[in-house]
Amino acid sequence: MEILKQRILSDGVELGTEILKVDSFLNHQIDIELIRQIGQEFARRFQKENITKILTIESSGIAVACATSFCLGDVPVIFAKKEKASSMTDEYYCAEVKSFTKGTISMVRVNKKFLHSEDTILIIDDFLAHGEAASGLINIVKQAGARLAGVAIVIEKEFQGGGEKIKEQGIRLESLAVVCSMQEGKIRFR
Amino acid sequence: MEILKQRILSDGVELGTEILKVDSFLNHQIDIELIRQIGQEFARRFQKENITKILTIESSGIAVACATSFCLGDVPVIFAKKEKASSMTDEYYCAEVKSFTKGTISMVRVNKKFLHSEDTILIIDDFLAHGEAASGLINIVKQAGARLAGVAIVIEKEFQGGGEKIKEQGIRLESLAVVCSMQEGKIRFR
Numbered sequence: 001m002e003i004l005k006q007r008i009l010s011d012g013v014e015l016g017t018e019i020l021k022v023d024s025f026l027n028h029q030i031d032i033e034l035i036r037q038i039g040q041e042f043a044r045r046f047q048k049e050n051i052t053k054i055l056t057i058e059s060s061g062i063a064v065a066c067a068t069s070f071c072l073g074d075v076p077v078i079f080a081k082k083e084k085a086s087s088m089t090d091e092y093y094c095a096e097v098k099s100f101t102k103g104t105i106s107m108v109r110v111n112k113k114f115l116h117s118e119d120t121i122l123i124i125d126d127f128l129a130h131g132e133a134a135s136g137l138i139n140i141v142k143q144a145g146a147r148l149a150g151v152a153i154v155i156e157k158e159f160q161g162g163g164e165k166i167k168e169q170g171i172r173l174e175s176l177a178v179v180c181s182m183q184e185g186k187i188r189f190r
Numbered sequence: 191m192e193i194l195k196q197r198i199l200s201d202g203v204e205l206g207t208e209i210l211k212v213d214s215f216l217n218h219q220i221d222i223e224l225i226r227q228i229g230q231e232f233a234r235r236f237q238k239e240n241i242t243k244i245l246t247i248e249s250s251g252i253a254v255a256c257a258t259s260f261c262l263g264d265v266p267v268i269f270a271k272k273e274k275a276s277s278m279t280d281e282y283y284c285a286e287v288k289s290f291t292k293g294t295i296s297m298v299r300v301n302k303k304f305l306h307s308e309d310t311i312l313i314i315d316d317f318l319a320h321g322e323a324a325s326g327l328i329n330i331v332k333q334a335g336a337r338l339a340g341v342a343i344v345i346e347k348e349f350q351g352g353g354e355k356i357k358e359q360g361i362r363l364e365s366l367a368v369v370c371s372m373q374e375g376k377i378r379f380r
Contacts, residue, residue: 028301029301058248070260076222085291086205087209101277
């Protein structure tokens, strides 16, 4: 998606060779016009899949997931929870998610009431790096016995290997911008 | 907002007299059609205020904030961060937020680059209970020297006092459903 790549080049900030900071338009301040275009593009790519629900993870996937739903007939968006709250009194699908940057393992949860075996799920997230968050969500879709239409990612950092992990499971992956390296202060796309 | 009140009555679950669980349509699974209507209603109420940015807090405010922006000319949405990530290398406005349910105090942060004294800000959140999250966001708007157009809330639990705290500062508060009590398993609206 050319407009997104241009935006990454103009407003993205590389912190070393691993972290790409896009807080000015994607995951802290949200450029709503851009998010709307991203939603339209995801919807175009998955429109024939008869998606019944979109699954994402808090927080940065929520805006993109909602924008995509707006173009896919307002299907429900479910965001997996990272924290256990006192109101979580039902049964949950759980999956472990490792964070490479923080060095922690956390549990993500989705209420069992919201995913069913008849569902066709589209997983959406802002970033794909080592693939840990996506793997957790894929795991939850499998537990629910639902059909997984694919994984839709705004920015994939190809060099961190998450995309490979998903594709070798036979899962369709659609990334709008694929960064193949961030060396010497220069972002290169595939 | 009648459709919202009806939905709370049909799908909301009271956990004791303090917690109202609405995870089936607002803060875990998101009913996108309802969120769109909520966004239209917030936009209608604040359309004359020349809002330049919407400020919310992760995670449950994000969907509503985006839906409102769609109806207010795609103004940027900024969500305050609850965690400090390794990519947060700039200067931040910070405010303490107490959680009554968890008994914790956490820090919320907004990058100083995204709020300016020329901005007119609309604060949006899913719930208003004791008013701690809203107070934190109001504090951040004040630090930035921006104009605050008001606070827009989907569900206010009036009996927990947050609304009073906001209004006594002379700040405009718009809540779409105001719960005045949850006693004996019955939700009563103002």
